[in-house]
Amino acid sequence: MSVLHPEVHSLARPRAPGPVAASMAFLGLVVASAAASLIFGYRTLSLSDIGSALFDHDPFLPAHVVFTEIRLPRVLAACLAGLALGWAGALMQIMTRNPLADPGILGVNAGAALGVVLAIVLFGVSDPARYVWSALVGCVFVSAIVFLLGGRQNTNPTRLLIAGAAMMAVCLASIRAILLLNRQTLDTYRFWVLGGLDGAAVETIQALLPFLLAGAALAVVASRWLNALALGSDVARGLGVRIRLVQVTTALAIVLLCGATVSMVGPIGFVGLVSAHVARPFARADATWHLLLSGLAGMTLILVADLLGRLPLLGGGLQAGVLSAILGGPLLIWMIWRGRLGRT
């Protein structure tokens, strides 16, 4: 038995490398893209610059300041966001058995964004460490409703997506209505929503790290149970798994990961979808491997998206979130158009 959508499973390449080899390869990609991200930018740093900035730091050397104040936080934020989104996407897909589940598509990111906007307007909060709480509330609000509809085993996959799209519409309509009332918030929001890493700061990362760690821990715990759940709810019950508990743990992990990520870098869609999709053939239907690989794929995706967005070729000012949406939307459409995923 497998966790996967039967149709997708049959598509797993016959001789896909095993999870260990794949995770090594993915890790290599992460390291390479992180290194490229550290080196390239408005000012190219040499490897010796980076080495001396790490081990022989001089706060008056511009190259060192660029490295520790700008590049390093940026790469860290990208890695954390990619990991969190990759995990959230994989958890959602495994739990709902829907290969199109993604924090952006199911509206969970929009719920977090609504939370952030409300916090800014109502409480005048502009610090991610403080608005993360309302982002979490927004996530809970959306995912409770979406999972109420989609947590069941035999949910029609299209209907889950429609429920997510409808919830996203609710959040977007509320956000836009609020923004019309408050022009100052509109000015903050319109840049924040693009999901850029320009504002990544060490303090923000530090403040949000506990949430991400808690989410990750819950995800690891849940992944063991999800394997049992994949055998069907009766078998899982026979194995001593408490289904409701698994679902709640998984949902909580998703909420923590998404809420903290949105607070850190803004709502970035499609990363979860793509990374869980890329990781699936290598995971051999094991939820823990699927998570791990999906996290690595997510890190690579955001690092590369951020790097591409900074390239002068594309105007130099495209945020990672924009790029992933511009590339991800057509990708999703292509996946359905190919007929692999749109059916029951």
Add this chain to the structure above:
Amino acid sequence: MIARTTFASFEIAPRVVLTRALLTGFVLALALTTLRFGTYPIATADLLIFLIRGGDGIAHTLVVEHRLPRLMTALGVGVAFGLAGALFQTMLRNPLASPDWIGFTPGASFGALLAIYATGGNVIPGAVLGTLATAAVVLALAMDQGLNVRKLIVIGIGANLSIAAAADLLLAQVDLMTAADMTKWLVGSLNGRDWADVAVIWVGLAALLPGILAVGFPLKGLMLSDDVARGQGIAVSAMRLLTAGLGVGLVALGVAVAGPLPFVAFLAGPIAKGLEGGTRPALYSAAMVGALVVLAADYVARLVPLVLLPAGVFTALIGAPCLLVLLVIAARRGQI
């Protein structure tokens, strides 16, 4: 139970007739109220005199130049969105499959945004082109031996996400004033609509009316299943495509003059069907419910003075809770 009497080949259910009559009555009453209401209230008798005999003076100008075009636009937009929602929901056999979030309405408002960005105005052609472009892409991709309903929905959702991201990107490229103006077009408003808007929406509705009447009857066959419809001699694929085309046209018209007005299209269908209680597509009632929701939202928008909140804020306020309730009910019943 619905008692039915059969006259010739038509079935007329008293409940349906009553619903339609009541809804029409409510729309007319609300329309009259909005005409009278304002910072300068006008008596009903005066209204009648203006409308029949004409006149001059400030009250006449107010009614004829401001309130009446706004009212007519609201009515037209409500009818357009109500019909569009009911058409899509019936054709796709899913009460949640509203053009609001399967790409068409967002495509239209993105077209409007792009027009503002590129030319500073020309919202109407922008919205129409935006809808047509989105619809062409989504419908073309969702075709395999006829329109694949499930593909249409999921591809529409994908298009919706991309368009939302593109709109966000556009909002960040302009100055704050323009961004606020664009946000208004992402919500929908009826402020300051004039006779030109009335002409656009009503001429458009009149042009689409024959098509809507033509699909109205066979659509009932399509509600059950494709096989039943085929058995009744309905050309299912052609019907679907025609219905989708009409729905897209209605969305384009509505967004072009008022902006997206969230949830009107979504709400009208289920409410109308619930009221009529039948198994037929409640197109007329859906149009009336759409008009009622838009009129009510615009009335409330005018009740709140000074800030000039657009009507779309209030359709969202009405629609979002209804949507949540509907989702939960559907989940309880296991329909979803």
